Amino acid sequence: MADLETLKARKGAVRRSEIPSNVLTALNRGEIETVNLVEFLAVDHAKLFRSTRSQLSLDDKSAKLIAATIKKLADVGVMQRLADTGQVFHQVLDGSEDREAVYQQLAAHPSDVLRNWAAYMDAANAKLTFAQRLKRAKPFAIDDNMGVREIAWMCVRVPAADKIVSQIEKLHPFAKHKNYLMRRFAIELSRPCGVWTKHITALKERPEIAQPLLEFCREDETKYVQDSVANWLNDASKTRPDFVETLCDRWLSETNSKHTQRIAHRALRTLRKKADA
Template sequence: MSDIAPERLAALNAGEIEAATLTECLAVDFARLMQASFPEIDQSSINEMDAAQTQGITRRMLLAARILHDQLGADASTRLIDHPSDTVRGWACFALGTRDDMVLATKLDVIRPLADDEHFGVREWAWLALRPEIAAQIDAAICYLTPWVTDPSARLRRFACESTRPRGVWCSHIKPLREDPARALRLLAPLRADPAKYVQDSVGNWLNDAAKDRPDWVRALCRDWENMSPAPETARIVKRALRNIGGA
């Protein structure tokens, strides 16, 4: 972080530019960014944000979302979607996740532009923000996300896969999918030869997650996919899926 030029860090904290790397994402001072972007936020909330600066970034994202929801109102999530700062757009994801006046299907509709955001960080925050609700309503979520896996946007196809991973990253596990990963086949099957490496990696990681609990199921599925789709894209997914348990 010390390698970030002072003027660039100042612009990040002012909400004027996007972070270019994960290091820059982690270097943003949330309290300064919030104060610069939303001067109407009261000082006590800014102080609370400042005191949390040493906490993990996901906790700080949730805190920022709560503050903005409380101070700006329930529509804060939609007000932040077009902000120039990727961090603020990430706050929009979590602010949407905290809303109790929206059902999951509506939240998924609202979050689409953030799930399809050009910035890598915003796309990660989008699925992480809705992951708890997706996990709690996994069968309904799979139904809602099924049209996403045939969307022209690789980013949306990847969201549908990544948000339902049985174990996932930086998030709680989805026990029903650990026990019975076949419940998600309607999402996975259309992606078995996806042309985008971004999506291929997610599908391979999804199956690698499942292999930790159901290795025989994953091996059998990979054999079926290789027979049904002898394409290099499928071979790449299968290799990634089986990397910890051996061949199909």
């Protein structure tokens, strides 16, 4: 146990070749979580499933189907691999009395990869309403692991991008939440362009739809949230510069908050570059 605690306190390797063998072994056994992208990309998902299969309430038939799919996904990109793994867990367990037990075992696992599989199980479940997706995403949105937090909003956005527009008010409590990770989740989920995901055309054309979310966070004291708000507005500035300029001007006229000033400065960075070109 002491050895595992020492590994948990490590700094991640800069290159895959520099990952210590005992760290890689522990990652593939599901004993520890990854601490950076280099480690995340180095995890062998097939080995990880074999090592953790006994910790999951899976019958032999289900386990074999999931293992076969994970093996086939070895050569695809990691994001597609995660999505397809979550989908096969959902498909194999859909209607099974063990589904929720397996989901909870994945969601609470020490390995961030298994927690990501759980999040993608929800992404694959077409029966979930938008409100249910938000509720089930909460544990992932406040996860200690940055990678899991990114997966949290993607697993809501990908299957329900249209609901982000039509039911934007359901994100208001998140944007006002006392936990800054919840606030950041609401902003990232609704970004017009986003990262590693499809753009939301309606928000690119009419960013006013999400303006209340931005207003709630315009003086946020947390840099993590400030950056998210600024990136949201920077996205919008590429299609609606008038909206971003007007909003930032009004904010700066209404408050002397250094947090708002930082957000506005970062939000206008693309427009400044265009003006200087």
